[in-house]
Amino acid sequence: MSTIEKYKMMICSSERILNKNNPCVEENLFLERLDSAESNVNKNELFTKKLNSSEDICSAGSILNKGESYAEILSSLDEKSKSLIDSWISEQEDLKKKLKLTESENFLSNLKYIAGVDLSFPPDKNDLIHASASIVVLSYPDLQTVYKKTEIVHLNSIYIPQFLAFREFEPVKKLFSDLEDTNPQYFPNLVLVDGNGLLHPRKFGFACHLGVSMNIPSIGAAKKLFRVDDLKNIDEFKNKKKLLKKKGEIFELVGKDDFVYGCVLRSTSNSPNPIILSVGHNVLLTTAIKIVSHCCKFRIPEPVRLADQLSREYLRLHYAKHIENCNKYNELNKYFNEISLKVNERCK
Numbered sequence: 159m160s161t162i163e164k165y166k167m168m169i170c171s172s173e174r175i176l177n178k179n180n181p182c183v184e185e186n187l188f189l190e191r192l193d194s195a196e197s198n199v200n201k202n203e204l205f206t207k208k209l210n211s212s213e214d215i216c217s218a219g220s221i222l223n224k225g226e227s228y229a230e231i232l233s234s235l236d237e238k239s240k241s242l243i244d245s246w247i248s249e250q251e252d253l254k255k256k257l258k259l260t261e262s263e264n265f266l267s268n269l270k271y272i273a274g275v276d277l278s279f280p281p282d283k284n285d286l287i288h289a290s291a292s293i294v295v296l297s298y299p300d301l302q303t304v305y306k307k308t309e310i311v312h313l314n315s316i317y318i319p320q321f322l323a324f325r326e327f328e329p330v331k332k333l334f335s336d337l338e339d340t341n342p343q344y345f346p347n348l349v350l351v352d353g354n355g356l357l358h359p360r361k362f363g364f365a366c367h368l369g370v371s372m373n374i375p376s377i378g379a380a381k382k383l384f385r386v387d388d389l390k391n392i393d394e395f396k397n398k399k400k401l402l403k404k405k406g407e408i409f410e411l412v413g414k415d416d417f418v419y420g421c422v423l424r425s426t427s428n429s430p431n432p433i434i435l436s437v438g439h440n441v442l443l444t445t446a447i448k449i450v451s452h453c454c455k456f457r458i459p460e461p462v463r464l465a466d467q468l469s470r471e472y473l474r475l476h477y478a479k480h481i482e483n484c485n486k487y488n489e490l491n492k493y494f495n496e497i498s499l500k501v502n503e504r505c506k
Contacts, residue, residue, distance in 0.1 A: 229318050231504060235497070246321050247360070254362045256370045258440045265347075265375070266445055269298050272453065273346035274461025275330045275368075277311075278469035280477055286494040287312055287487045288477065291329035292469035293337065295344050296461050299452060303464065305344040307333060308472040310480045312487060316494075320360070322353055323367035334372060347375065348441065348449070350461045354378040355438035357411065357419045359386055369439025376438030377446045379459055383422070383434050388413040398422070399432050406451045411436075423447060425454035433457065 226234075233240035262268075278290045292308035311329040318324075338345055355365035355378035363384075369376030383395055390412050398409050402424035411419040411434075420436030421443065433454075437446050453459035458466070 227319075229320065232318060235500065235504075243318065243321070246324050250323075250360055250362045250367070253367060253370045254360065257362065257366055259356075259437070259442075261375065261441045261445060265441065266448065269347050269449070271304065271344055271346040271348075272296050272298050272449070272461050273334075273349045274351075274459070274463070274465040275333065275349060276352055276462060276465035276469050277326050277329065278466070278473050280473065284495060285481070285491065286316075287491050288481065288484070289313055289329065290469040290473035290477070291326075291333060292465045292472065293330070293333040294461055294464040294468060295337070295346055296453075296464070298347075298449075301453065301455075301460050305337060305341050306464075306468055307336060308468050309333075310473070310476060312484075320358065320363075323364040326364065327367055327371065330368060331372065349374055349376045349438075350450070350453070350459055351376065351378055351438070352380065352458075352462050352466065354380050354384050354434070355420070355436040357384055357386060357434065357436035359388075361417075361419075363436065363438070365436065365438025367438075375440040377441060377450065378420070378434075378436045378438055379450055379462060380434040380436075381431075381458070383411075386413070386419065388415070388417075389419065390414055395422075400430075402432055405454075406447075408435075408447060418443065421447065423450065425451065425457050425459070429457035431457060433459075 229243050233243055273293055273295045275291070275293050277292075279285075280288055289311050290308055291311045293306065294303060295305040296302060297304050311332075313325055314328055315324040334345075349368065349372075351365045351368060353365060354363035355369075355376065357363060357378065357380070358366070363378055365376045365378035368374070385392060399422055402409070402422065405424060405427045407424045408421040410421045413419060420434060422432045423435050424430075424432045433450075435443070435446055435450055437443050450459050453461060456463060
């Protein structure tokens with residue numbers, strides 16, 4: 159099967175489907191790629207259903223139209239899309255069997271290097287293929303950059319809420335492989351991702367997927383609360399986050415069965431907007447809180463913040479030149495855009 163044929167089994171990226179004029183979105187919160195690294199925007203959560211005015215909550219079900227979720231709309235377009243999503247769920251459940259919610263003895267005292275990873279996307283919203291992937295490794299606890307790399311990548315999957323890993327894991331995995339080949343002395347003891355871990359409908363978000371697949375401790379640090387139906391008192395989120403006054407203050411995110419999905423953390427005294435922490439793999443939440451709090455000079459922990467800056471700057475400098483000589487994905491990109499129009503029509 160050719161690359162194009164393989165990709166035609168997939169449905170297009172939400173960056174195009176969920177555009178500013180999409181009538182499916184109850185509250186138009188299309189999140190543009192901003193210049194500020196301290197932005198409150200999570201580019202992987204491109205929309206939110208209105209809950210309480212301008213609540214910073216993204217729906218895990220991503221309800222768009224007549225009770226249909228984003229994944230359900232895509233699945234209904236053709237059988238191949240349904241099969242793809244079903245296979246992703248199956249893979250998540252298989253990997254989840256290897257998930258560790260403990261940590262090794264003396265993990266924190268032995269922590270030497272922390273990595274942050276991030277992907278940035280082109281300003282051309284019609285380009286659904288290209289991205290800039292980056293990794294930054296910092297020493298711990300002094301937070302000095304010891305390694306960094308970024309490159310233009312071609313996404314081999316799409317983004318659907320609940321399935322971020324299937325778009326971003328492969329580019330990130332390659333960055334780790336390059337690091338291990340060229341500078342193994344800086345291979346990290348822990349990785350932070352801009353996304354979620356246990357805070358996920360199947361308790362297996364991107365941070366879990368990456369951690370289990372690479373057998374590395376991982377933490378998810380998200381800018382917005384990814385709404386999981388099981389969470390208790392979700393409608394109190396807006397008021398409870400205002401009670402966090404000092405750096406390091408938290409409140410836990412607890413499910414109806416008392417399962418702790420993660421916590422809301424005020425990361426600095428100067429930033430009133432908290433971040434959402436959930437462990438990914440092989441690290442305890444109490445330890446994650448200590449590490450992430452230490453890593454936050456600004457709202458976003460330094461490994462992720464610096465990776466974000468690096469990926470955006472690299473894209474700005476190299477994207478135009480790259481696409482001049484990159485034509486083999488034109489057919490795929492055209493197909494993605496055609497499908498996006500069909501999805502929009504479905505939502506009217």
